[in-house]
Amino acid sequence: MTDYAEYSDVLEGACPFGGNKIGGAYTASPTLAEWYPDRLRVEQLHRNGPAANPLSDDDYSAAFATIDLAELKADIRHFMTTSVPWWPSDYGNYGPQMIRMAWHSAGTYRIADGRGGAGQAMQRFAPISSWWDNGNVDKSRRLLWPIKKKYGAALSWADLIILTGNVALEVMGFPTTGFGGGRRDAWEADDSTYWGPEYIDMTKAASYDDMVIRGDRWTARPGEEGYELEQPLAASHQSLIYVNPEGPEGNGDPAASARDIRITFGRMAMNDEETVALIAGGHAFGKSHGQVSPDRIGAPPEIAPMEQMGLGWHNPEGTGNAEYTMTNGIEGSWTQDPTAWDNSYLENLFGYEWEQTQSPAGALQWTPVDPAAPKTPDAHRPGVEHPLMMMTSDIALKVDPVYREICERFLADFDYFTQEFSKAWYKLTHRDMGPKSRYLGPEVAAEDFIWQDPLPAHDGAPVDEAEVGRLKDVLRDCGLSVSDLAYTAFSSAVTYRDTDKRGGANGARIALAPQKDWAVNARTVPVVAKLREIVAAENGRVSLADLIVLGGCVAVEQAAAAAGVEVTVPFTPGRVDARQEDTDVTQFNWLAPVIDGFRNYQLESYSHLAHIAPEEMFLDKAAQLNLSAPEWVALTGGLRVLGCNHDGSGTGVFTNRVGVLSADFFDVVTSTDYVAAKDDEAGTSFTLSDRESGRPVFQATRNDLVFGSNAQLRGIAEVYASADGQERFVRDFVAAWDKVMMSDRYDVLVG
Numbered sequence: 091m092t093d094y095a096e097y098s099d100v101l102e103g104a105c106p107f108g109g110n111k112i113g114g115a116y117t118a119s120p121t122l123a124e125w126y127p128d129r130l131r132v133e134q135l136h137r138n139g140p141a142a143n144p145l146s147d148d149d150y151s152a153a154f155a156t157i158d159l160a161e162l163k164a165d166i167r168h169f170m171t172t173s174v175p176w177w178p179s180d181y182g183n184y185g186p187q188m189i190r191m192a193w194h195s196a197g198t199y200r201i202a203d204g205r206g207g208a209g210q211a212m213q214r215f216a217p218i219s220s221w222w223d224n225g226n227v228d229k230s231r232r233l234l235w236p237i238k239k240k241y242g243a244a245l246s247w248a249d250l251i252i253l254t255g256n257v258a259l260e261v262m263g264f265p266t267t268g269f270g271g272g273r274r275d276a277w278e279a280d281d282s283t284y285w286g287p288e289y290i291d292m293t294k295a296a297s298y299d300d301m302v303i304r305g306d307r308w309t310a311r312p313g314e315e316g317y318e319l320e321q322p323l324a325a326s327h328q329s330l331i332y333v334n335p336e337g338p339e340g341n342g343d344p345a346a347s348a349r350d351i352r353i354t355f356g357r358m359a360m361n362d363e364e365t366v367a368l369i370a371g372g373h374a375f376g377k378s379h380g381q382v383s384p385d386r387i388g389a390p391p392e393i394a395p396m397e398q399m400g401l402g403w404h405n406p407e408g409t410g411n412a413e414y415t416m417t418n419g420i421e422g423s424w425t426q427d428p429t430a431w432d433n434s435y436l437e438n439l440f441g442y443e444w445e446q447t448q449s450p451a452g453a454l455q456w457t458p459v460d461p462a463a464p465k466t467p468d469a470h471r472p473g474v475e476h477p478l479m480m481m482t483s484d485i486a487l488k489v490d491p492v493y494r495e496i497c498e499r500f501l502a503d504f505d506y507f508t509q510e511f512s513k514a515w516y517k518l519t520h521r522d523m524g525p526k527s528r529y530l531g532p533e534v535a536a537e538d539f540i541w542q543d544p545l546p547a548h549d550g551a552p553v554d555e556a557e558v559g560r561l562k563d564v565l566r567d568c569g570l571s572v573s574d575l576a577y578t579a580f581s582s583a584v585t586y587r588d589t590d591k592r593g594g595a596n597g598a599r600i601a602l603a604p605q606k607d608w609a610v611n612a613r614t615v616p617v618v619a620k621l622r623e624i625v626a627a628e629n630g631r632v633s634l635a636d637l638i639v640l641g642g643c644v645a646v647e648q649a650a651a652a653a654g655v656e657v658t659v660p661f662t663p664g665r666v667d668a669r670q671e672d673t674d675v676t677q678f679n680w681l682a683p684v685i686d687g688f689r690n691y692q693l694e695s696y697s698h699l700a701h702i703a704p705e706e707m708f709l710d711k712a713a714q715l716n717l718s719a720p721e722w723v724a725l726t727g728g729l730r731v732l733g734c735n736h737d738g739s740g741t742g743v744f745t746n747r748v749g750v751l752s753a754d755f756f757d758v759v760t761s762t763d764y765v766a767a768k769d770d771e772a773g774t775s776f777t778l779s780d781r782e783s784g785r786p787v788f789q790a791t792r793n794d795l796v797f798g799s800n801a802q803l804r805g806i807a808e809v810y811a812s813a814d815g816q817e818r819f820v821r822d823f824v825a826a827w828d829k830v831m832m833s834d835r836y837d838v839l840v841g
Contacts, residue, residue: 128703130703130705130706130709130796130800130803131282131709132709132719132800132802132803134282134709134710134713135709135712135713135717135718135719135722136718136719137278137280137282138276138277138278142277142278143277144277145243148243150243150246150272150274151272151530153243153244154244154245154246154249154271154272154530154531155530156244157241157244157245159531159532159533162237162241162245162253163253163257165237165240166237166253166254166257167257167260167261169184169233169234169236169237170183170184170185170188170257170258170261171183171184171261172184174233176411177229177232177233177411178411178412178470180376180377180428180469180470181376181428181429181467181469182429183261183262183429184230184233184258185258185259185261185262185375185376185429186258186262186375186376186377186428186429187229187230187376188230188234188254188255188257188258189255189258189259189372189375189376190227190230190376191213191227191230191231191251191254191255192208192251192252192254192255192256192258192519193255193331193372193518194213194223194224194227194331195207195208195211195212195213195248195251195252196208196252196518196519196521196522197331197332197358197518198212198213198218198324198325198331199324199358199359199518199521199522199590200322200323200324200357200358200359201324201357201358201359201677201680202321202322202323202324202357202680203322203587203589203710203714204522204587204589204590204591204592204714205283205322205589205590206283206324206522207521207522207589207590208248208251208252208273208519208522209248209273209274209522209523209590210248210273210274210275210276211246211247211248211251211273211275211276212276212280213227213231213251214231214247215276215278215279215280216279216391216392217279217285217329217392219390219391219392220329220390220391220392220393220402221329221330221331221390222329222330222390222418223329223330223331223332223418224331225387225390225403225416225417225418226379226403226415226417228391228400228401228402228403229401231247231251232400232401234250234251234254237250238250246273246274246275247275248273248274248275249271249272249273252269252273252519253269253271255519256269256519258375259375259431259515262375262429262430262431263430263431264371264431264508264511264512265508265512266512266515266516267512267513267515267516267535267537268516268533268534268535269531269533269534270520270523270526270528270529270530270531270533270534270535271529271530271531272523272528272529272530272531273523282713284322284323285323285325285328286307286320286323286325286328287307287328288328307319307320307323307325307326307327307328308320308326308338311339312338312339312341312343312346313346318353319353319354319357322357323357324354324357324358325354326338326350326353326354332351332354332355332358333347333350333351333354333483334347334350334483335378335418335420335481335482335483336420336453336454336455336481336482337454337482337483338350340454342446342454342482343482344482344483344485344486344488344489344490345486345489345490347482347483347485347486348486348487348489348490348493351365351369351483351486351493352365352490355368359517359521359541359677360514360517360518362492362493362496363496363510363514364510364513364514364517365493366487366493366496366497366500367500367507367510367511367513367514368511368514368515368518369483369484369487370435370436370487370497370500370507370511371507371511371514371515373424373425373435373484374424374425374431374432374433374434374435375425375428375429375431376423376428376429377421377422377423377424377428377466377469377479378417378418378420378421378422378423378455378479378481379415379416379417379418379420379421380416380417380418380419380420380421380449380450380451380453380455381407381413381414381415381416381421381449381450381451382405382407382414382415382416382450382451383451383452384416384419384451384452386405386406386407386416387403387404387405387416388402388403388404388405388406389402389403389404390402390403391403403416412469412470413468413469413470413471416451418453419449419451419452419453420449420451420453420454420455420479420481421449421450421451421453421455421479422449422455422466422476422477422478422479423466423469423476423478423479424438424439424466424478424479424480424484425438425466425478426438426464426465426466426467426478428466428467428469431508432504433500433501433504433507436497436500436501436507437501438458438463438464438478438480439480439484439485439487439488439497440488440497440498440501442458442459442460442463442478443458443459443460444456444457444458444459444480444485445457445458445459454482455479455480455481455482456479456480456481456482456484456485457477457478457479457480458477458478463477463478464478465477465478466478466479513539516535516539517539517541520542521541521590522589522590522591523590523591524590524591524592524834524836525542525543525544525545525591525834525836526538526542526544527836527837528591528836538672540672540673540674541674541677543592543597543668543672543673543674544668544672545596545597545666545668545672546666546667546668546669546672547666548664548666549630549666550631552636552663552664553631553632553636553663557631557632558640558661558663561624561628561632561637561640562640562643562644564624565624565637565640565641565644566644566648568620568624569620570617570620570641571733571749572645572648572649572732572733572749573645573732573733573734573738573748573749574613574617575617575641575642575644575645576642576645576646576649576729576732576733576734577613577614577617577689577732577733577734577736578600578613578614578617578618578621578638578641578642579595579638579639579641579642579643579645579831580642580688580689580729580734580827580830581600581610581611581613581614581689582594582595582598582599582600582614582635582638582639583595583639583830583831583833583834584686584688584689584711584715584830585599585600585605585681586714586715586830586833586834587681587714587715588713588714588715588716588833589714591834591836592681593681593834594833594834594835595635595638595639595665595831595834596635596665596666596834596835596837597635597665597666597667597668598633598634598635598638598665598667598668599668599673599678600614600618600638601618601622601634601667602668602670602673603670603673603675604675604678604679604682605678605681605682606618608682608683609691609693609694609736610682610683610686610689610691610736612736613736613737613738617641618634618638621634621637621638621641622634624637625637632663633665633666633667634667635665635666635667636663636664636665639661639665639831640661640663642659642827642831643659643660643661643831644659645732646659646728646732646751646823646824646827647659648749649731649732649749649750649751650751650820650824652747652749652750652751653750653751653752653816653820654816655751655816655817655820657820657821657824659824659827659828660824660828662832662835662838664835664837664838665835683711684707685704685707685708685711685793686708686711686736687704687705687707687708687711687726687791687793688708688711688725688726688729688734689729689734689735689736690730690735690736690737690739690741690742690791690793690794691735691736691737692704692774692791703792704774704791704792704793705792705793705796705800708793708796709722715829715830715833716829716833717826717829717830719802719803719806720806720822721822721825721826721829722803722826723797723803723806723807723810724806724810724819724822724823724826725823725826725827725830726755726793726797727753727755727756727797727807727810727819727823728751728755728819728823728826728827730742730743730744730745730755730794731743731744731745731747731748731749731750731751731752731754731755732748732749732751733748733749739789740788740789741775741789741790741791741794742755742788742789742790742791742793742794743755743788744757744758744759744788744790744794745758751819751820751823752816753810753811753815753816753819755797756797756807756808756810756811756815756819757811758778758788759794759795759797759798759804759807759811760798760804760807760808760811761811762781763780763781763782764778764779764780764781764787764788765778765779765780765781766778766790766795767779769789773792774791774792775789775790775791776789776790776791776792776794776795777789777790778790810822
């Protein structure tokens with residue numbers, strides 16, 4: 091019997107809501123995730139629901155259209171050259187500070203899974219809000235509150251942050267490529283995105299150096315064999331947006347810094363020229379702040395004392411701002427005129443030799459060797475000047491031969507540099523918005539960029555209802571099986587990811603490189619070839635993209651009828667076929683699956699990610715498709731009985747009626763008639779045997795058995811396995827199927 095007396099000192103004063111007040115301070119009790127760290131967090135699928143959104147009934151597109159953009163920009167311009175006592179502007183211009191805010195909002199984007207970016211203003215929430223690299227960005231947003239307040243629900247924080255960055259550039263003489271609105275705010279913190287291992291306890295970290303030296307995300311130490319950034323991450327260290335400006339682990343090595351820059355910016359979908367343009371262009375403005383020892387700076391916003399009202403990094407030195415400001419610890423400006431667009435950053439970088447020095451806060455930085463080099467003005471004290479400053483990550487552009495060549499081109503042709511920075515900034519701030527059709531407002535750039543995955547305009551009217559009926563008859567008689575038609579349609583659509591609105595069935599890129607060459611799509615190649623013949627016979631009246639999806643609809647209708655349920659699967663025509671020249675093969679390869687539980691696919695080289703369970707990556711893909719838990723369960727069970735494994739195998743199919751949209755999959759995963767046993771030590775494959783006879787009956791993967799082992803998923807599976815579950819299952823499967831097929835149809839859907 092447990093003696094609870096020994097716990098009396100802890101239990102006394104315990105809070106019924108899970109926290110304890112010990113010694114006058116509130117502390118959290120262990121959470122569900124801490125007690126059960128391997129639990130599959132299915133609740134990831136239900137984040138940002140309408141219950142959390144006070145504007146869930148609003149049409150943001152319509153609201154945004156009511157804004158006079160010229161008036162809004164005038165308001166921002168007026169604010170830009172003001173200054174308030176509680177947070178004075180550097181050089182009398184908030185422009186550089188606002189560029190940093192916008193850059194750091196967009197710069198979290200990563201190409202591997204499309205997460206991050208400015209699309210939902212996640213900079214407002216933990217953990218991003220409290221990263222050291224976002225030091226004092228909280229002040230920038232608070233300064234903008236009067237403008238946000240004026241425009242209310244018609245202007246999202248996400249759009250305001252990026253538009254303010256654009257206006258800041260324009261105020262200082264830089265011509266931007268344009269601005270597209272349409273970003274919709276999130277309303278809660280994201281605790282599901284994997285930003286990398288959290289080596290440093292943010293509640294106890296003493297300094298910025300703790301973050302950048304100890305909190306790295308690399309598979310080896312700098313210079314060692316196998317030095318690579320962990321997938322799917324982009325930032326090099328915990329709590330940073332890009333790289334440590336002092337060099338890897340603060341080592342001051344420019345060549346090593348260049349290596350890190352190339353990897354991290356590449357992971358953020360930028361090539362070498364775009365990388366140099368962004369660094370050189372961004373560092374043409376403003377200054378870095380490092381006047382106060384980092385161990386003097388207070389807690390970040392998420393854990394700051396309540397009386398600070400959501401503002402963090404309290405600085406106790408002097409006024410705590412202006413000439414006492416502390417952010418990343420490096421102090422100084424790169425140019426002689428930090429609020430004007432010119433080429434002096436590159437002129438200074440290449441015009442002088444630089445030596446390592448230290449900032450007042452002790453951070454490593456670089457100063458011109460020549461004492462006669464130009465000076466930069468103090469940001470707040472008239473008549474005071476300082477030596478120019480460069481970071482190790484700046485010197486990296488000079489020592490890396492590829493970056494150096496690009497810099498020299500920009501030095502020789504300032505107009506070309508301006509053009510390339512303008513386009514790179516537009517890409518940085520719009521990369522996660524998806525197709526151009528989602529952009530709102532009068533300043534959307536006319537040019538179509540390849541990173542927007544452009545599609546040609548539709549040639550003529552889409553096929554009408556009568557033509558759809560006739561094409562269905564053609565598909566039924568074309569010799570392709572229910573399984574093959576369903577598999578090809580789903581494979582075309584399942585590339586969609588809601589994080590950055592890329593992929594999907596529109597465009598039929600499954601017929602183009604690189605998708606046609608992915609191992610998971612090998613089964614679709616002969617099916618696509620047959621469907622191309624039908625498109626040709628129709629003289630192009632129907633697109634391949636539409637025909638692929640329609641083929642899947644026909645397959646599902648036939649499979650449902652075979653199960654005794656008559657349904658009409660929704661079909662919305664109007665898809666077009668992408669061109670190979672409009673498809674960025676390198677960037678699209680990031681959409682190739684490592685694990686796809688829907689098709690029971692696993693990359694052969696998956697072992698390097700073995701610390702992540704396959705069902706976790708399956709859950710992540712369901713989240714990328716914006717599915718709810720019931721939709722995930724219904725869709726998977728239906729795909730199994732339709733025979734939609736990537737290799738055509740029977741693994742997880744759990745039926746002897748392949749091609750019939752039955753609830754057989756759920757009957758098996760909820761049944762006590764079978765005993766599952768591991769086929770390998772790691773527990774990645776299983777055999778289900780008859781409990782009485784011991785006879786092997788089915789093979790399965792973790793991505794099959796999870797629907798019987800996880801309590802939340804099993805509860806849903808039981809609904810479909812029940813005596814009254816068959817028709818409900820078919821109805822729910824068809825709805826989930828249509829949702830996936832329509833995920834990327836921004837030409838007809840608002841989203």
